[in-house]
Structure formats: structure tokens, C-alpha cells
Amino acid sequence: MGSRESAAYKARRLRDLGFYNDASTYYEQMAASEPEEYSVVLEWAAMKMEQGLLGECKEKLELLAKLLQLKGGDGKVEAMYEMLVATVTGLGELKFSAPLKTLERIYHEELANRAIHEYDKRAVTIAILYHLLCGVRSLYGYQSDIAVPELDPPVFREVYRHLMREHRYSEALRVSKLVSHEAGNADIESKAEMLKDIYARSEVPDVVRADALLEYAEDMLETNSKEGWGEYMEQADYLYRNAGHAYGSMSIRLILLQKRRVNLEDAEAANEMLQIRKQMEEVGYWTGSIDALNKYAQFQFDISGKLEEDTLVEIDDQLLRHRSICKNNLDWILQTTLNFARWQLSGANIGKGLEVLERLYSDTAGIEAPFLIANMVTKLHEAYLKIGDREKAASWLTRRPEILPRKMAVVLGLDPFFKSLKEGTDSTDQDIALASLNREIELALEVIESTATQSEKGNEVMRLSHISGLYIMRWDRRGIENTRALVKTCLSAIHAACQRLDKDQAGLWTTNALQTEGRLLFMESHLAIDADKKIELMNDCLNVYERTYDMFKDMRRKFDMAMAMQNVALSYDSLWQFRGMPSESEDYANAAKCYSEAKNILSTSSQIDSRQMIIRTAIQFWFRGLRSNVVMRKRSWFGTVNPMDTLMKCIEEYESLATIERNDMSALDPERAVLGKQALRKDAAAQAVYDIAIHAYARVDDNENVWNWIQRSKARSVSDMLALGVNLSADLSAQVDAHPHARAMLDQERDLVQQTEGKDPSQKIYLMKQAEALRKKMRRDPVLRQVLDLREGQPTSLSALRAVGKRMAPHSRVLFVDWTAIDNEICCVIVSQSEVKRFLLGVSIQDCTKWKQDYLTPKVKIISDDDAGFVDGITADMGHTLGTESDVEEKSVAGKVDVNTAEEAPVPAKKSHSVVEHPLSVQHDSPLRELSKLIQPVVQESNKGDLLVFCPGGALHGIPLHAATVEASSKMSIIERNPIVYTSSMTTLEHCVSRQTRRRENTASFVAVFEETEEGALEEREKALRDHIYASVQRIAANTAQSSMLCGAEATRSAVSQAFSADFVYFYGHCSLDPNNMLNQGLLLCPDPNAAESPRFTASDMFGTPVRASHVMLMACESTSQSHSAGDEPLGITTALICAGASSITGTMWKVDVDTALAFTKKFHSTLEKERRDAVGGVVDLARVVQETVCRLKRRSDTSAPFHWASFLLHGSWALEKSMIA
Incomplete structure (x- = not known):
């Protein structure tokens, strides 16, 4: 044997034994010694594909293309080359249009007319590649006008027999494997016969016999024929070892480890699987390495129903390695999507994975795999629903509707019939409804009869199950009797269809049908009028639900078991209610047991939504028991007998799960993180949990816990974005620095966070998970x-809050005030240094809503030239009447007298025009007196001069509580009696007052921009006022040390962003509102002619702007107007600036007169300077500065109406170091 023949023999022998890296060495030697030899490069390329190294396979094919071009064509080689190129393009790039043209041509040239006896090794290889590519394009839903015939199983059998007669066993085995386990029963049986035939022949090489046995055993596992598969695996293992195969025994060992057929501890088995993965790589079998990684992941998941973060990070790391080495786009997309699903199943990871999904979708823009794209589109739809962006969620489904396969259309409710039921647009005529349903049933049965795959058969049964559920959900449209008739028709069809499913699927959908029957009985029971009939139907329902639980238990379906057990609990709960909710009841005790069991079934599950749903239902149950004074007798299976204790344990458990979800949303960018966290709490059922906690503690007069749960009830989407490293308090930073180990971990975490910037999303999630493991x-x-x-927004404790009061206001008393609603009545809770008190106010939620409608809704009014005008801080609908004429000290002047120097300026001409007049612009106190009830307890519990911290939310959000009169008969507002600061939550307040401001430059930035309104350029009259404002602000800035000024055209978005790095920031201008998205609320700027920038500096922009200001003054109308969702903190410019780093903000609640704003600024400056000189302990009280400034406006004749002075308020910290005042 010559040297070339010897090298070729060794290369092929090593390849057959799975030693790919060693074989590659010989191929490389042959290619170097005979660079123009086609066969060597062709074999080498084919081996690289077998290994899973599509990138290297493509390189070899490019080399082969050059050889063919240099030496001229070779028909046989070219056909193989084209087939390999088509396969690499299809698998590696998921593009099928060009490969299908190649397939069609080669089919007719090479396969269509080939006699069975002409199938040699080359023809078999072409047939296998052809069949593989046809299968992949069908699997991923690519449709084409190109007719590509598929090879039928009967052809495979004939070719197989021919190859066996020719003793070409390896090719015969490859042909037998072409029959999928999802083919028809006859074909599957034929495949099994072929595999057994190969194994039975002793003359067949051991490796081929072992391959046949392994394929046969795996088919048994796939088709649920599980008896005896282990024995076949053992025989195959013996043959692989006897032949000296590189990885055959390892492949079998992997399966045995995953299926727990090896007597090892879980940890040992997992470690061995990782070792096998590594050994697969060492011999060059990258396809096996990925398979080992997947089996390892599934094994770990099977242990506890989830994967630990360390494991997920490890898998992500390996996927990134495989991507860079294998260059297999299909494998990369499949594996990344699979691992994203693992993240989801292992906890709240929507936020962390959203960017990865979006990037993955963008990577698939050019692929031709509709089903794969549809899967990603569906996941993106679900992810955006989870973070509360319904509009974007819907847009994902409408973006590529043509690619959604039937299953996804059913699951997502896009199927036309399903959609009509869901939206209530189907006919309520019973005959028409039955006829329509029967047509759908016939269609489903036709699909079940015609499809070969069990999964598609199951999809149709699932669809019928969903339809029956929708009928029950919309029972009110046609009545319960007609609903029962439709549901029974569905259930009969489901039972008939289950006869055509395999054992597992038939059992699942039969049980689901029984569960649907239980739902129907449950509904009928609650709708029944006769008391005895209600109990009779509910007992029937209970029996059905108990049967479904037992059936799901036999199938080991933990999630379905938990849902079934919850249904059993609901049935007992209903029986207790039907019997009058007695304080001692066997039904209540049984319900308690079942709720506890349902919770325990999923206690280790990572399905957070499902766990929350069960816990919420249990919370409602225990709360009903608490209100009914239920007495629980201690039982062996239920240790806790106090409904109050059990209720609060459930609520704490729910809160811990909510924190996990909220922390996951932190992985999003700041804007989407806030929206996502707020979305988590928009659900009324979620908010009810916190309302119940507050109500329960109020019931037992535990005011401290009432206060604590009011704070916890705020969803903290804002406050838990604060306290990043740059914003830590000085005390906490000092503690970190005093512990080297703590400082090292904090620095390590910072480095990981910095590494994520600019990274590919897949690498980013890996780094983020590393950071989580570190945390x-x-x-x-x-x-x-x-x-x-x-960081995680844990509500500040009472002791910490009181410490803040003592530390920041050592010479005065601080009261913290919050409000909530209990049974629709507003309740005020006040925290002092010694106690917590709660007061019912006799004011309803509706009363508050009506007050806002009556007094905070502007009215359009036409005024003459002589009437006083208003400045529009937002839109042109206020007419832009920019001036009034008055005395400098007692009146606000716009257009004639400068507020800083009293110098005269030109007065613009006036016209008759329309203005929007605010109800609070009238000079009487009746609206404010109506508010007195809301602050009566505050007046009662405080002394004059005490600092009050207000944290209104819900129905009180937007009401100027600081303007309320101290009594219904008084004209004095509480702001005249006490300095007041507002906060969106007490946690946010603690952040603001505890921040360590790193900069000590005592700088100030003044920004004034009135260059345009939302409706366009300024009119001449408005330009005159603009010039007056600019001149006024410039004079104020000139009298302020270390200040800078941005005026008009200088105020571009980039320049304003830089201005917010100063210690003091003053903004004068317009504010635009977007009622549909408060993150679009923004300060109107002057467009930058050299940059494509928006003329607004939005709340969204502010989230990404590093702000170091100790104080920001926003003299832009409605600058403190914010969006407020149920159970959450408000969202707008104020929130954004505080999140970005500002410690305190003064702004306005509604549109104000510009002259009033300038007068406010002047008085604020003079008062601030006075406070700085007189401050004790080096701290200036901003709350007193704002109080005195507001009171001065209230005393002036032209600004005495509440509209002028009640709009100004202070957010955040009230304490300011003297050294920070420029």
C-alpha cells in the first residue's frame, strides 16, 4: 500500500471510529502533498459537516471551488460539491431559495431515473443530503413554488436491500436512518426491521451494529415504547467499546445519566456529563458536545424544575464558544432560543433576555425559516406583554402574520373562529353557533386524520379544548344552558379525537376535557338560585376536580397537579360560602389544606406567574376567613391555625416573588425598566394583595404594619432604580471602604457592569448573569x-426613616405623612419620632376624583385687551398672552419691569384673545377649604413649624395638599403653618437625603429657552416677551457665583444635558406633555442646526443623563405633573431627574404665569441666601425656603389666587449643605 493509500485508509478509519481531529491531520497531510486532488478535499469537507464545524466545511468547499475552476469540471465531483454547498447554506445560513433550485436540478440529474442497483456510496450521500435538506426546509416552514420531490420510504427500503446485498453496511445504515420517528406507523415498523436486521448480522462491523442498536433504542424512547431500550443501549455500548470507538460509549452514557439509569448522586452524574462534553470536543465531535450540553441542562432541570443561575451562565458561556467555533447559524439560533426558554422556566428572566431576543430576531432578518421566526416573534410578543407594552406586543404579531404556523395562531388567539369567540363577535343564535362549531370540529378531525405527526394531532385537540374554555368564559352572551350544549359538543369531539393520539397525549387531553367539565359545573353552581342545587352542583364539581388531580398526578405533571388542587380548594371554599361562611367549618378546613398543598406542589418551581396566582387566591381565601372570624382547629396536616398569621405568611411569600420579577425588570434600560415594573402592578388582583395586607393590619390596629405595607404597596419601580454606586450615602460608602472584602466585590461588580456596555446581547446576558451570581x-x-x-427598592424601615428625620433636621420635628384607602374611605397615617397613628377621614375616593375634576381642569375663556393674561407653559391653546403691567414689589411684571433690577422694558402690544383659565385662579378659598379634611389629622398631630413630608398617591395624586386650609372655616393654608416636602415614596426620600454628592464645585447652570412652542415658531408679541425673560434670567445668573448661562439657541439637547452636571440647575421654559406616555414629557429646547436632535429634552432622555445637582429648579409649567398608575410611584420629569441623580427639585404642578415664575425665583434666591447665612449646623432647609417663597406669593395681591402660588412645591431632600450654595 502506497503512502497516499495508507494515509487515506488511516483518515477514513479514524473518521469511522469518531477520532475526527486525528483524521483531520491525515486529510491535511494528503491535501498538502496532492493539492489538486478533488476527493481529499471533498471527503474532508464532508467530515467537517459531520463534526458540526460548518465554518470549516465552508472553507474546504471554497478550496474545492478553486480547484474545480483551475482544473476544469468533473461532473461527479461537482454534483457532490453542489449538494454540500446547498446543505451548508441551508443549515448554516437558513436560506433555502438557492439550495432548492440546486436540489431540483440534482434530483432530476442524479436520482430521478437512477436504478436501485446503481446506488453507490456517492449516490447514497447525495440522497442523504437531499433528504436532509428537504426535511429541514419543511421543518422550519419554508414554502416555495419550486417543486422538490421527496424520496419516499419505499425507495429507502429498496435501496437498503440493495446495499445489504452488496455488503455495504455503513451506507445501508445511513439509508435506514432517513425514516423519521414521526413517520407513519408502517414506515416506522419498516425502519425498526431494517435496524434489527443490521444488528442481527454478525458479519456487519461492530461500529455499524452499535449505531443501529443506538438508533433503535433512541426511536423507542421517542415513540414512548420504553420497555427494553436500556438493554439495547448496553449491547451497543459493548460493541462500541469492542471496536474502540471514540465517543459511541460516551453518547450512550449521556443518555443513561440523563435518564437516571446510573447509580450515581445527582452532582456526580452532572459532573460526569460535563466531562463527556469536554471529551467530545477533544476528539472533534462538536455536534456531540452540544448534545451533551443539552442533556446536562435537561438533567439539571429535571432535578428541581429549574436551572440555577450558575448553570445557566455556564451554558450561555459554552453556547458563545460553540458559535465562534462551529459557525452554525441554525444551531446557534436554536440553542440560544432554547436557552432563553430555560431562563424563563428558571425564574423571572424576561427583562434579562429581552435584548437577546431582539438581537436574535434582527440576526434572523434574512433567514428563510418562517416557523423559527414565528417562535421568536411569539416570545417577543409575550415578553412585551410582560413588561406592560401592549402596543408593541401586538405589533410583533402583526409584523409577520404570514409566518405564524397554525399552532401558534391557536395559542395566541389569532385563529379567526377562536378570535370571534374571544372578542364576542360570533353569533349568539344557538343553531348558527352549533353549525359553526361543528364545521370547526370537522376541520380539526380532518387535520388529525391527514397529519402524520403526533404533535400536530395534539395541536388540534388543544384547539378544541381552548374553544370549550372560551364558551365557558363568555357564558353570559348565550346563557348557561346553551353554553353547556356547545361545551358538551366540544368535549365529545375531544374524546373522539383522543382515540387517534398516542397514550401520553390521549391521557393529557382526556384529563383536560374532564377539567373543562368541572369548570362548567363550577359556573353552573354559582349561577344556580336554589341553595340546595348550588351545593349539589358544587359537590359534583368537587368530585370531578379530585379525579383530575389524581389523573395529573399519575402523569407526574406538577403544574397541572397544582392547578387541579387549587380547583379542589376553590370548590371547598365555595361550599363554605354557600353554607353561610360559618366561623367553624369542615369545608373551610379542607379548603385550607388544599390551598396549602397547591402552593407546596409549586414551591420549588420557577413558574413565578403560576405561583403568584395560587398564592393570590389563597390570600383572598384567608382574608375572607379573617373577616368571618373563622376558628381553625389544629390538625396534623395543618400546623398554623390562625388565619391572620397564615394570611400574612402568604402575603410575604407573594411579595418575595414580586421582588424577583421587579429585579428582573432592572436588566432593561432605565426607561423600559420603569414601565415594566409599573406593568407588574397594574393588575387589580396584584394590587388587591397589598390592599388586603393594609386592611388586615388596620383591622387589628397594628398601625406600624399598616404604614409598612402602604410603603410596600408602592411598586417601587422608581425607588429601586436609585442607589447605584455613585448615589450611595456617605455613611454607607464609608462602611464599604472600611471592609476591603466588601470593596473588592463592589469593584468587581462595577467592572462586570462596565463590560456589558457595547457587548453583543448574548454576551451581555452572560455578563449580567455573572453579576447576579456575584450579588x-x-x-x-x-x-x-x-x-x-x-438598589432593590426594599421599603425604608420606620427606624431608618426616623433616623433620616433626626439626622437631617436635628433642631426641628419631622412628621411623615401618607394616605391610603380602606374600603373606599381615605385614611391618613402619620409617623412621628415616637408613634404611628392612623385616622379615617370621612372622604371617599370619589370625593377626591370629583375635586380634581372640578378644580384642576382648565376652562377656555375669551378676554379683552385690558384683561390680565396667562402664560402658556405648554401649548398655544392658552393664547400666549405673555404680559401684565404692575408694580415690581407687589405685582408680577412681564414686558415692562424686570423682576431683578426693576428696569423698564418695552411693553408689547395687546390684542383680544382666548385663554385657558384655571378654576383656582379665582381669589377665594372654598376649593382649598374642601381639602381641609385630608390634612386635619396632620394639623392635629403637628406643631407650627414642624417639617411635614407628604407622600400622596392613588386618588390624592395631583391634589395640592400643601394648599389645603388648616380648618374648613380658616383661610390659612397648611403651607403657611408648616414647611412641606413631597416625595413619590418614602424609600425615594431616603435615597435623596442620604446621597453623597461627589462634586463640590458650587456651580450653577441657568437655562432659558422660549424659542418655540409645540405648535411652532413664536409670534412677534411672544418674541418680545422672550427677550424680556432672557434678560431677566441673565441678570439673575450674573449675580450668582460660578454660574453659566444657556439662552435661546444655545440650549440644544446636548448642551442642556451637560448643564445638568452642575450643582444647581435652573430651567425656564416650556414643558410638553404626552398623556399617553409620560416618559415623553419633556422640556422644549432650541433645535441644534448641526445635529438631528429632538427639540425636547424628555423624561426618557433624563434617565440616561448623569445628574449631580443638589437642587434643580424647573420653572416650566407642569414640570412636576406625572403619570401615576395603580399601586406605583408617579412617572415624569421629576422622577427621571431624581433617578438620574438630583437630590431635590422645585417645580410646578400646572401651567403658571411666567412673571410669577420669575418672581418665585427672585424670592427663592434671596431667601436661600438668608437661610445660608443663618443656617445652624451647616445645613440649609430648602423646605423653609420654598415655604417662605410660596407664602410671599400668596400675600401679593396679584398672585394671591391659589392658581399662582399653590402650584409650586419641593420634591426630594429638604436639606442642603451650605457649601453647595453658589
Whole structure:
């Protein structure tokens, strides 16, 4: 044997034994010694594909293309070359249009007329590649006008027999494998016969016999014929070992480990699987390495129903390695999508994975795999629903409707019939409804009869199950009797269809049908009028639900078991209610047991939504028991007998799950993080949990816990974005610095976060998960635990809040005030240094809503030239009447007298025009007196001069509580009696007052921009006022040390962003509102002619702007107007600036007169300077500065109406170091 023949023999022998890296060495030697030899490069390329190294396969094919071009064509080689190129393009790039043209041509040239006896090794290889590519394009839903015939199983059998007669066993085995386990029963049986035939022949090489046995055993597992598969695996293992195969025994060992057929501890088995993965790579079998990684992941998931973060990070790391090495786009997309699903199943990971999904979708823009794209589109739809962006969620489904396969259309409710039921647009005529349903049933049965795959058969049964559920959900449209008739028709069809499913699927959908029957009985029971009939039907329902639980238990379906057990609990719960909710009841005790069991079934599950749903239902149950004074007798299976204790344990458990979800949303960019966190709490059922906690503690007069749960009820989407490293308090930073180990971990975390910037999303999620794993270690450190508590928005404790009051206001008394609603009545809770008190106010939610409608809704009015005008801070609908004429000290002047120097300026001409007049612009106190009830307890509990911290939310959001009169008969507002500061939550307040401002430059930035309104350029009259405002602000800035000024055209978005890095920031201008999205609320700027920038500096922009200001003054109308969703903190410019780093903000609640704003600024400056000189302890009280300024406006004749002075308020910290005042 010559040297070339020897090298070729060794290369092929090593390849057959799975030693790919060694074989590659010989192929490389042959290619170097005979660079023009086609066959060597062709074999080498084919082996690279077998290994899973599509990138290297493509390189070899490019080399082969050059050889063919240099030496001229070779028909046989070219056909193989084209087939390999088509396969690499299809698998590697998921593009099928060009490969299909190649397939069609080669089919007719090479296969269509080939006699069975002419099938040699080359023809078999072409047939296999042809069949593989046809299967992949069908699997991923690519449709084409190109008719590509598929090879039928009967052809495979004939070719197989021919090859066996020719003793070409390896090719015969490859042909037998072409029959899928999802083919028809006859074909599957034929495949099994072929595989057994190969194994039975002793003359067949051991490796081929072992391959046949392994394929046969795996088919048994796939088709649920599980008896005896292990024995076949053992025989195959013996043959692989006997032949000296590189990875055959490892492949079998992987399956045995995953199926727990090896006597090892879980940890040992998992480690061995990772070792096998590594060994697969060492021999060059990258396809096997990925398979090992997947089996390892599934094994770990099977242990506890989820994957630990360390495991997920490890898998992500390996996927990134495989992507860079294998260059297999199909494998990359499949594996990344699969691992994203693992992240979802292992906890709340929507936020962390959203960017990865979006990037993955963009990577698939050019692929031709509709089903794969549809899967990603569906996941993106679900992800955006989860973060509360319904509009974007819907847009994903409408973006590529043509690619959604039937299954996804059914699951997502896009199927036309399903959609009509869901939207209530189907006919309520019973005959028409039955006829329509029967047509759908016939269609489903036709699909079931015609399809070969069990999964598609199951999809049709699932569709019928969903339809029956929708009929029950919309029972009110046609009545319960007609609903029962339709549901029974569905159930009969489901039972008939189940006869055509395999054992597992038939059992699942039969049980689901029984569960639907239970739902129907449950509904009928609650609708029944006769008391005995209600109980009779509910007992029937209970029996059905108990049967479904037992059936799901036999199938080991934990999620379905939990849902079934919850249904059993609901049935007992209903029986208790039907019997009058007695304080001692066997039904209540049984319900308690079942709710507990349902919770326990999923206690280790990562399906957070499902766990929350069960816990919420249990919370409602225990709360009903608490209100009914239920007495629980202690039982062996139920240790806790106090409904109050059990209720609060459930609520704490629910809150811990809510925190996990909220922390996941933190992985999003700041804007989407806030929206996502707020979306988590928009659900009324979720908010009800916190309302119940507040109500329960109020019931037992535990005011401290009432206060705590009011704070926890705020969803903290804003406050848990604060306290990043740059915003830590000085005390906490000092504690971190005093512990080197803590400082090292914090620095390590910072480095990981910085590494994510600019990274590919797939690498980013890997780094983020590394950071999360590090934070678990950080939480074990007592100092770093405080840092993490701040970041995660853990509500500030009473002791911490009181400490803030003592530290920041050592010479005065501080009261913290919040409001909530209990049974629709507003309740005020006040925290002092010694106690917590709660007061019912006799004011309803509706009363508050009506007050806002009556007094905060502007009215359009036509005024003459002589009437006083209003400045529109937002839109042109206020007419832009920009001036009034008055005395400088007692009146606000716009257009004639400068507020800083009293110098005269030109007065623009006036016209008759329309204005929007605010109801509070009238000079009487009746609206404010109506508010007195809301602050009566505050007046009662405080002394004059005490600092009050207000945290209104819900129905009180937007009401100027600081303007309320101290009594219904008084003219004095509480702001005249007490300095007041507002906060969106007490946690946010603690952040603001505890921040360490790193800069000490005592700088100030003034920004004035009145260049345009939302409706366009300024009119001449408005330009005159603009010039007056600019001159006024410039004079104020000139009298302020270390100040800078941006005026008019200088105020571009980039320049304003830089201005917010100063210690003091003053903004004068317009504010635009977007009622549909408060993150679009923004300050109107002057467009930058050299940049494509928006003329607005929005709340969204502010989230990404580093702000270091100790104080920001926003003299832009409605600058503190914010969006407020149920159970959450408000959202707008104020929120954005505080999140970005500002410690305190003064702004306005509604549109104000510009002259009033300038007068406010002048008085604020003079008062601030006075406070600085007189401050004790080096701290200036901003709340007193704002109080005095507001009171001065209230005393002036032209600004005494509440519209002028009640709009101004202070948010955030009231304390300011003297050194920070420029």
C-alpha cells in the first residue's frame, strides 16, 4: 500500500471510529502533498459537516471551488460539491431559495431515473443530503413554488436491500436512518426491521451494529415504547467499546445519566456529563458536545424544575464558544432560543433576555425559516406583554402574520373562529353557533386524520379544548344552558379525537376535557338560585376536580397537579360560602389544606406567574376567613391555625416573588425598566394583595404594619432604580471602604457592569448573569446587603426613616405623612419620632376624583385687551398672552419691569384673545377649604413649624395638599403653618437625603429657552416677551457665583444635558406633555442646526443623563405633573431627574404665569441666601425656603389666587449643605 493509500485508509478509519481531529491531520497531510486532488478535499469537507464545524466545511468547499475552476469540471465531483454547498447554506445560513433550485436540478440529474442497483456510496450521500435538506426546509416552514420531490420510504427500503446485498453496511445504515420517528406507523415498523436486521448480522462491523442498536433504542424512547431500550443501549455500548470507538460509549452514557439509569448522586452524574462534553470536543465531535450540553441542562432541570443561575451562565458561556467555533447559524439560533426558554422556566428572566431576543430576531432578518421566526416573534410578543407594552406586543404579531404556523395562531388567539369567540363577535343564535362549531370540529378531525405527526394531532385537540374554555368564559352572551350544549359538543369531539393520539397525549387531553367539565359545573353552581342545587352542583364539581388531580398526578405533571388542587380548594371554599361562611367549618378546613398543598406542589418551581396566582387566591381565601372570624382547629396536616398569621405568611411569600420579577425588570434600560415594573402592578388582583395586607393590619390596629405595607404597596419601580454606586450615602460608602472584602466585590461588580456596555446581547446576558451570581455572594456580606436592599427598592424601615428625620433636621420635628384607602374611605397615617397613628377621614375616593375634576381642569375663556393674561407653559391653546403691567414689589411684571433690577422694558402690544383659565385662579378659598379634611389629622398631630413630608398617591395624586386650609372655616393654608416636602415614596426620600454628592464645585447652570412652542415658531408679541425673560434670567445668573448661562439657541439637547452636571440647575421654559406616555414629557429646547436632535429634552432622555445637582429648579409649567398608575410611584420629569441623580427639585404642578415664575425665583434666591447665612449646623432647609417663597406669593395681591402660588412645591431632600450654595 502506497503512502497516499495508507494515509487515506488511516483518515477514513479514524473518521469511522469518531477520532475526527486525528483524521483531520491525515486529510491535511494528503491535501498538502496532492493539492489538486478533488476527493481529499471533498471527503474532508464532508467530515467537517459531520463534526458540526460548518465554518470549516465552508472553507474546504471554497478550496474545492478553486480547484474545480483551475482544473476544469468533473461532473461527479461537482454534483457532490453542489449538494454540500446547498446543505451548508441551508443549515448554516437558513436560506433555502438557492439550495432548492440546486436540489431540483440534482434530483432530476442524479436520482430521478437512477436504478436501485446503481446506488453507490456517492449516490447514497447525495440522497442523504437531499433528504436532509428537504426535511429541514419543511421543518422550519419554508414554502416555495419550486417543486422538490421527496424520496419516499419505499425507495429507502429498496435501496437498503440493495446495499445489504452488496455488503455495504455503513451506507445501508445511513439509508435506514432517513425514516423519521414521526413517520407513519408502517414506515416506522419498516425502519425498526431494517435496524434489527443490521444488528442481527454478525458479519456487519461492530461500529455499524452499535449505531443501529443506538438508533433503535433512541426511536423507542421517542415513540414512548420504553420497555427494553436500556438493554439495547448496553449491547451497543459493548460493541462500541469492542471496536474502540471514540465517543459511541460516551453518547450512550449521556443518555443513561440523563435518564437516571446510573447509580450515581445527582452532582456526580452532572459532573460526569460535563466531562463527556469536554471529551467530545477533544476528539472533534462538536455536534456531540452540544448534545451533551443539552442533556446536562435537561438533567439539571429535571432535578428541581429549574436551572440555577450558575448553570445557566455556564451554558450561555459554552453556547458563545460553540458559535465562534462551529459557525452554525441554525444551531446557534436554536440553542440560544432554547436557552432563553430555560431562563424563563428558571425564574423571572424576561427583562434579562429581552435584548437577546431582539438581537436574535434582527440576526434572523434574512433567514428563510418562517416557523423559527414565528417562535421568536411569539416570545417577543409575550415578553412585551410582560413588561406592560401592549402596543408593541401586538405589533410583533402583526409584523409577520404570514409566518405564524397554525399552532401558534391557536395559542395566541389569532385563529379567526377562536378570535370571534374571544372578542364576542360570533353569533349568539344557538343553531348558527352549533353549525359553526361543528364545521370547526370537522376541520380539526380532518387535520388529525391527514397529519402524520403526533404533535400536530395534539395541536388540534388543544384547539378544541381552548374553544370549550372560551364558551365557558363568555357564558353570559348565550346563557348557561346553551353554553353547556356547545361545551358538551366540544368535549365529545375531544374524546373522539383522543382515540387517534398516542397514550401520553390521549391521557393529557382526556384529563383536560374532564377539567373543562368541572369548570362548567363550577359556573353552573354559582349561577344556580336554589341553595340546595348550588351545593349539589358544587359537590359534583368537587368530585370531578379530585379525579383530575389524581389523573395529573399519575402523569407526574406538577403544574397541572397544582392547578387541579387549587380547583379542589376553590370548590371547598365555595361550599363554605354557600353554607353561610360559618366561623367553624369542615369545608373551610379542607379548603385550607388544599390551598396549602397547591402552593407546596409549586414551591420549588420557577413558574413565578403560576405561583403568584395560587398564592393570590389563597390570600383572598384567608382574608375572607379573617373577616368571618373563622376558628381553625389544629390538625396534623395543618400546623398554623390562625388565619391572620397564615394570611400574612402568604402575603410575604407573594411579595418575595414580586421582588424577583421587579429585579428582573432592572436588566432593561432605565426607561423600559420603569414601565415594566409599573406593568407588574397594574393588575387589580396584584394590587388587591397589598390592599388586603393594609386592611388586615388596620383591622387589628397594628398601625406600624399598616404604614409598612402602604410603603410596600408602592411598586417601587422608581425607588429601586436609585442607589447605584455613585448615589450611595456617605455613611454607607464609608462602611464599604472600611471592609476591603466588601470593596473588592463592589469593584468587581462595577467592572462586570462596565463590560456589558457595547457587548453583543448574548454576551451581555452572560455578563449580567455573572453579576447576579456575584450579588448572591454580596448579599451574604452585612454591609453589601444594605447596598443591595437600596438598589432593590426594599421599603425604608420606620427606624431608618426616623433616623433620616433626626439626622437631617436635628433642631426641628419631622412628621411623615401618607394616605391610603380602606374600603373606599381615605385614611391618613402619620409617623412621628415616637408613634404611628392612623385616622379615617370621612372622604371617599370619589370625593377626591370629583375635586380634581372640578378644580384642576382648565376652562377656555375669551378676554379683552385690558384683561390680565396667562402664560402658556405648554401649548398655544392658552393664547400666549405673555404680559401684565404692575408694580415690581407687589405685582408680577412681564414686558415692562424686570423682576431683578426693576428696569423698564418695552411693553408689547395687546390684542383680544382666548385663554385657558384655571378654576383656582379665582381669589377665594372654598376649593382649598374642601381639602381641609385630608390634612386635619396632620394639623392635629403637628406643631407650627414642624417639617411635614407628604407622600400622596392613588386618588390624592395631583391634589395640592400643601394648599389645603388648616380648618374648613380658616383661610390659612397648611403651607403657611408648616414647611412641606413631597416625595413619590418614602424609600425615594431616603435615597435623596442620604446621597453623597461627589462634586463640590458650587456651580450653577441657568437655562432659558422660549424659542418655540409645540405648535411652532413664536409670534412677534411672544418674541418680545422672550427677550424680556432672557434678560431677566441673565441678570439673575450674573449675580450668582460660578454660574453659566444657556439662552435661546444655545440650549440644544446636548448642551442642556451637560448643564445638568452642575450643582444647581435652573430651567425656564416650556414643558410638553404626552398623556399617553409620560416618559415623553419633556422640556422644549432650541433645535441644534448641526445635529438631528429632538427639540425636547424628555423624561426618557433624563434617565440616561448623569445628574449631580443638589437642587434643580424647573420653572416650566407642569414640570412636576406625572403619570401615576395603580399601586406605583408617579412617572415624569421629576422622577427621571431624581433617578438620574438630583437630590431635590422645585417645580410646578400646572401651567403658571411666567412673571410669577420669575418672581418665585427672585424670592427663592434671596431667601436661600438668608437661610445660608443663618443656617445652624451647616445645613440649609430648602423646605423653609420654598415655604417662605410660596407664602410671599400668596400675600401679593396679584398672585394671591391659589392658581399662582399653590402650584409650586419641593420634591426630594429638604436639606442642603451650605457649601453647595453658589
